[in-house]
Amino acid sequence: MSSNVGKPRKRIGFLVFDGVKLLDFAGPAEVFVEANQTVPDYEVVLLSPDGRPVQTSIGSRIEVNHAAADSGYFDTIVVPGSELPPARFVTDEVLAAACSLSTRTRRLTSICSGAFVLAELGLLDGRRASTHWKFTRELAHRYPKVNVEADAIFVRDGNLYSSAGVAAGVDLALALVEEDHGANVARRVAQSLVVYMQRAGGQSQFSASLNGPIPRSTLVRRVVDLICSNPAHPHTVQTLAAYAQVSPRHLTRLFRTELEHAPAEYVAFVRFCTARDLLHGGHTVTEAAIAAGYGNSEALRRAFIARVGISPRKYQQRFRTTGVAVAELDDLLEQAVS
Secondary structure: OHHHOOOOOEEEEEEOOOOEOHHHHHHHHHHHHHHOOOOOOEEEEEEEOOOOOEEEOOOOEEOOOEEHHHOOOEEEEEEOOEOOOHHHHOOHHHHHHHHHHHOOEEEEEEEHHHHHHHHHOOOOOOOEEOOOOOOHHHHHHHOOOOEEOOOOOEEEEOOEEEEOOOOHHHHHHHHHHHHHHOHHHHHHHHHHHOOOOOOOOOHHHHOHHHHOOOOOOHHHHHHHHHHHHOOOOOOOHHHHHHHHOOOHHHHHHHHHHHHOOOHHHHHHHHHHHHHHHHHHOOOOHHHHHHHHOOOOHHHHHHHHHHHHOOOHHHHHHHHOOOOOOHHHHHHHHHHHHO
């Protein structure tokens, strides 16, 4: 700790604005403040476009330290997101402030839909980036030059960093602390805040988008209803096409147009969602595998690891209760003794 005494602290600037998601900046800010208990190396600075207080997503008003234009140089700038649509919070004032700050920092980061600010400025063109799962499709559509990694908790591309929504900002902040001071300091911060040092899997394990798009035509809806009513049945494109009284080729075209999946892919998708919901309901992995059509627990395990990066047992332990699961306690104990 004494090695940092007398040294200038790294200034971490958070650009806040009316409608800013409170947890998007408060969570990461607490990581840097907590790190100061071990290495007093960070100064957290709140900035707004004009230096005036802003109203957060929960309705509270917060004071800021500076207007963005008058704030000097920063080690790291963080642009959080908002529950408001990007078209409403990505204003000319926010863009001007972010543009100015981007020229006065070593690292530029975004949290959640804050990525739309960087993308609108062209800073993410040709770069890899992430955002909250509910915004990934819009980000990719509006900014085709951005390489959106839809399942990433956070992404680093050069000196640009971006993360998924809300709590993922904590993951990113821990990674920045580790980059600055090593894994031991980051681990100590994670333990103190009682969060994961590094979460397993991608953000699809949290994503409501697993429910998938809704079919538009009556024909596709009938086939989808058949699949969902009995996902364990050995559906094939031939049997589904025969049920719909169309050719397999025509059915495949309709599925790709309306559901963005071929029929076989959609069947696998429904089986996975069925197994996931059964796990939520307290069924065993074997019971969920058989009822969803996987046949055995090993097949379900492979499907879970492929889709969300963790086993069905770990998924069930993590998401069936808001309490601290035994597996999570084991993880914390592991960190404590390593």
